[in-house]
Ligand SMILES: [Ca+2]
């Protein structure tokens with residue numbers, strides 16, 4: 001009887017692990033392969049070799065790029081090099097990235113930038129919000145961009161217990177924002193367990209100096225976040241649930257779920273074309289290739305464009321696919337006029353003509 005019970009328990013645990021493994025492989029799109037789909041006029045941007053995880057473009061064509069992310073379990077080609085914010089002017093024929101100097105007093109040595117968002121103030125001041133992971137913790141750094149000398153003046157560091165594992169951010173004013181947490185746990189073994197078990201415990205936080213609150217929850221891994229041009233809707237990417245959530249924004253900054261657009265790829269950052277409202281997303285074709293980096297089996301890149309997301313039938317177009325031979329691990333795609341920029345978690349950045 002005792003042996004039977006042991007056998008039953010072992011069988012049950014085995015079945016449970018097997019079931020979780022199948023679901024985990026599905027969330028990771030572990031067997032997904034895509035045929036390359038190239039655009040005719042693309043070139044790698046010189047000077048970006050170690051990541052361009054997020055890109056945010058101002059209406060005048062200046063593009064801010066966060067580079068050099070170090071993230072648990074993810075490849076880095078320069079693990080000992082600090083991160084940086086790069087700037088390129090997309091009005092130049094062959095734009096060259098320049099590193100933005102950061103004002104004194106900011107701890108540059110531990111700078112580990114991730115998601116970013118810009119905000120233009122009433123007096124045309126440009127604010128740059130940067131998710132930072134010094135010592136693998138999460139903070140949000142607020143900077144003011146000074147165009148005369150291409151520098152960032154550090155205004156403040158925001159830390160909060162609700163902002164524990166921040167991935168991306170969208171600015172709402174010079175000092176308030178929504179942010180996504182991509183994990184519930186912050187210790188690596190527990191983060192991995194959370195991913196393996198498929199817990200949907202991540203969320204979106206509203207932050208202002210006066211109020212901090214959870215405004216949406218139930219995501220497997222909330223990642224990119226952005227806002228519609230009219231400011232009424234918030235888009236949140238759930239990386240491992242392969243979908244984009246559309247939420248309605250209210251005057252008190254609470255959010256209510258409106259719809260979910262289901263796709264079949266791992267969605268990272270979300271960009272919104274300010275003129276058309278089109279959504280551009282940088283996606284990971286196969287999560288196993290991203291998280292288990294192998295030179296023989298490179299992670300590829302996929303860019304999707306979504307038109308009319310609020311309509312009954314949003315149009316989803318696959319714009320670019322690469323098997324990793326050109327660009328690995330696309331995390332962001334964003335447009336300026338006819339130019340498409342594709343950024344990556346740890347690799348290079350690509351500029352294409354549409
Ligand atoms: Ca962003």
Ligand SMILES: [Ca+2]
Pocket residue numbers: 115167168223224268269331
């Ligand atoms: Ca991201």
